[in-house]
Amino acid sequence: MSKVNRVYLLARRPKGMPLQEDFLLETRELRSIEDGEILIKTHYLSVDPYMRGRMNGVKTYVDPFELNEPLTGGVIGEVIESKNERFLIGDMIEGRLDWADYSLSSGKGIRKLENYREVSLTTALGITGMPGLTAYCGLMNIGKPQEGETIVISGAAGAVGSIVGQIAKLKGLKVVGIAGSDEKCRWLKEELGFDAALNYKEESFYQNLKIACPNGVDIYFDNVGGEVSDAVMRRINYKARIPLCGQISMYNAESTPIGPRVGGQLVTKSALMQGFIVSDYSSQFREASAQLISWVKEGKLTYKETVIEGLENAPKAFIGLFKGENIGKQLVKVI
Amino acid sequence: MSKVNRVYLLARRPKGMPLQEDFLLETRELRSIEDGEILIKTHYLSVDPYMRGRMNGVKTYVDPFELNEPLTGGVIGEVIESKNERFLIGDMIEGRLDWADYSLSSGKGIRKLENYREVSLTTALGITGMPGLTAYCGLMNIGKPQEGETIVISGAAGAVGSIVGQIAKLKGLKVVGIAGSDEKCRWLKEELGFDAALNYKEESFYQNLKIACPNGVDIYFDNVGGEVSDAVMRRINYKARIPLCGQISMYNAESTPIGPRVGGQLVTKSALMQGFIVSDYSSQFREASAQLISWVKEGKLTYKETVIEGLENAPKAFIGLFKGENIGKQLVKVI
Structure with a gap:
């Protein structure tokens, strides 16, 4: 039939x-x-x-x-x-x-x-599938979060970013999300417990970022790239880690995007920038997936x-x- | 007195x-x-x-x-x-x-x-002092050289670059140096044993780079930044490592240098870019220094x-x- x-x-x-x-x-x-x-x-x-x-x-x-x-x-x-x-x-x-x-x-x-x-x-x-594994493996392997550090996340209200921020909170970090609407920022702060959420479309965005990160940025989990990243890169600390998960602001670019070169800042700060795809960490999936499911069951991670x-x-x-x-x-x- | x-x-x-x-x-x-x-x-x-x-x-x-x-x-x-x-x-x-x-x-x-x-x-x-330690520690800790891989070095005829290339040869890599004169390139090839040495001032530089690295670039040890790096970045392999030792082409820039954004390529290739300063690895100096002195004594490393x-x-x-x-x-x- x-x-x-x-x-x-x-x-x-x-x-x-x-x-x-x-x-x-x-x-x-x-x-x-x-x-x-x-x-x-x-x-x-x-x-x-x-x-x-x-x-x-x-x-x-x-x-x-x-x-x-x-x-x-x-x-x-x-x-x-x-x-x-x-x-x-x-x-x-x-x-x-x-x-x-x-x-x-x-x-x-x-x-x-x-x-x-x-x-x-x-x-x-x-949250328990590919985006959750991406968030968990990228944050833990490249970001190497330490209690008390400051993490900034671009695309923070997206599938991956919203999970990264919650895991970072569980690990005791100060979490600052960047998103593109006030509604998203409210969700990050009020429902996910981010310490701060910044709308990058606001004129005062860079000023707000400085205020939200008085001790600089130890981890920048980047889903977006482009001008949002340019702003965050100016605030990174010595030995900052920058997991590059995606560069959504540039996926539709028709020619190579141009911007401030990052080499000087990476040298000055002994900072690490690493691109990844979730399958780089497939050997960790079983353990990571169990952890994510357990956190969701316990109500420690939420999602939309x-x-x-x-x-x-x-x-x-x-x-x-x-x-x-x-x-x-x-x-x-x-x- | x-x-x-x-x-x-x-x-x-x-x-x-x-x-x-x-x-x-x-x-x-x-x-x-x-x-x-x-x-x-x-x-x-x-x-x-x-x-x-x-x-x-x-x-x-x-x-x-x-x-x-x-x-x-x-x-x-x-x-x-x-x-x-x-x-x-x-x-x-x-x-x-x-x-x-x-x-x-x-x-x-x-x-x-x-x-x-x-x-x-x-x-x-x-070679047995700060530049030697910089070369050794940056290459071993960030570059993580594996026999059979291809390394490209910018500023290859400089104090650090010339040592990086020789250590990489000792580790069994294919070594491609980039320098700014034919005289420097001759020195790299004829006296230091580099597999290839390219003059970045030649019009055919990018073409020469492609020919010298038919299997792509696994490690790019960068002392220079700028357009030389733009060319190499286009040839990096999956899981490439890019120790950023210096960015000499940009040290005299009077405003933030602009260039192709690297984020997309780092994501696509799951590649790592890390700035460093030699003092990040001070705990390794004693061992590294002994190794460098011993290689010089044995005639395995030479210098100018x-x-x-x-x-x-x-x-x-x-x-x-x-x-x-x-x-x-x-x-x-x-x-």
């Missing part, structure tokens, strides 16, 4: 900010499953800033998306047919699958969400999700990331 | 490239030594790029030079009077002392050059000195650093 499946393809490589026309929603007939395969019905899909890089035709740490082929990303789904003994019908799973109503999979790279009885399933795409309904709205959700439209994790609810 | 002493003072804070007029050679009467002191006759003094930073009125990792006060730097000298039981007349020493014919010292921070019987004393300001005669020519030697006039370690012979 064949099913009709809607699938988003990359129709065109975006130039600068992605446009709706770069995406094509195609209806395809789904073939029957073969031995060893499972059929997954998509419940939620994740849109993440790093996907912008895959839309360029350049190989980086992940292969680029192919033109006129399905886009893929983090998906939470339900096994609705199975010819694979690892999976039963009804199993809830997480994996990198198509932006589609249904996906066929060999089961490779698919994890069953068995430890999620006491936390919401959707956290598998957020911005949910758009309907597979057809996935491009809108994705484009919104670059306009700062999400607070916390951006999800697309497909079912 | 008082002595006449010539002392160089900082007469004016340089704007951009330092000028002879920024320095004033003053003749002073030397007071008699007091209990606990030694009187040192300067034999050699060292001029080093980092001193340019001290000439600005800004506190960085070392205090700035004061206006109308003596400049100080690495000195090799001879104890000619002593009221300090640690030192005998005739002892050869190394320490941070005045740019002067004579210095008085309490002995604090002064080391006796006792292990130098089989190496030239002047190496205490070069560019020597200018006469204390009066110290500013000329210093200014020459920024014009690339030195090969290897720049010294001023005072006696």
Whole structure:
């Protein structure tokens, strides 16, 4: 019995900010499953800033998306047919699958969400999933937080930044978040317990940053890059650590972005700047994931999700990331 | 019995490239030594790029030079009077002392050059001294060289760069040096055994860099910054390490230098960039110094000195650093 499946393809490589026309929603007939395969019905899909890089035709740490082929990303789904003994019908799973109503999979790279009885399933795409692991591993391995230090986080109201700040609070740091709206700043301060939250769009931003960090900046967890980072870099302390998680302000740049050179400041401050991708730390995932789930259960970490309904709205959700439209994790609810 | 002493003072804070007029050679009467002191006759003094930073009125990792006060730097000298039981007349020493014919010292921070019987004393300001320790500690701690990797070194014919390349060869790396003249490049290849040496002033520099590093760049030991670094940064590999030792191309900049932002490339490559100053690794000096002396004795490390005669020519030697006039370690012979 064949099913009709809607699938988003990359129709065109975006130039600068992605446009709706770069995406094509195609209806395809789904073939029957073969031995060893499972059929997954998509419940939620994740849109993440790093996907912008895959839309360029350049190989980086992940292969680029192919033109006129399905886009893929983090998906939470339900096994609705199975010819694979690892999976039963009804199993809830997480994996990198198509932006589609249904996906066929060999089961490779698919994890069953068995430890999620006491936390919401959707956290598998957020605080207990890839963004949570990114926050935890980047902060602990590169940031090396020490009690009493000051950490500044850009993109602080995003999926990763909001978790970094909360973990840093648990570790006894002074936490200063940077975000792009007063609403986001309120959430960081009032609900997540950040010590300060600064709106970078305010004219007094640099002045506010100085006031919020009277002892300078020991860790700068950077999701954003660009002028926000230029401001923070002027305040770093001796032996500062700067985990570079993303540079969302520049993902849509059409030529190499130009800015103040950081070399002089890094030398003067004996400071460390390190880019990373979560998979650099895959050997730590099991332990990190258990820690995150346990903190969520204990109410020590909280989160917010911005949910758009309907597979057809996935491009809108994705484009919104670059306009700062999400607070916390951006999800697309497909079912 | 008082002595006449010539002392160089900082007469004016340089704007951009330092000028002879920024320095004033003053003749002073030397007071008699007091209990606990030694009187040192300067034999050699060292001029080093980092001193340019001290000439600005800004506190960085070392205090700035004061206006109308003596400049100080690495000195090799001879104890000619002593009221300090640690030192005998005739002892050869190394320490941070005045740019002067004579210095008085309490002995604090002064080391006796006792292990130098089989190496030239002047190496205490070069390959077995601060530049050698800088090269060794920066390369080993941040560069973390692995056999078979490719290292690129900017300022490769300078005091530090020329040592970094030789240590990297001893560790089994492919070594590519960047320098500013064909003469320097010849020295690197023919006498120091670099695998390749590139003149950054050649129009085909970037093309030559690509050809010299067919497998990309695993370590970039940077003494220079600016456009040379821009070129190398485009060739770095996944998990590249970039020790930032200095940024000599920018020390005379009168405003913040602007250039391509490095954040995107560091994220894409999970690469690490770390500034340092040799004193970050002072706990390793004893071991590192013994290793360097032993390699020099065994003929495994070689070096070159560019020597200018006469204390009066110290500013000329210093200014020459920024014009690339030195090969290897720049010294001023005072006696």
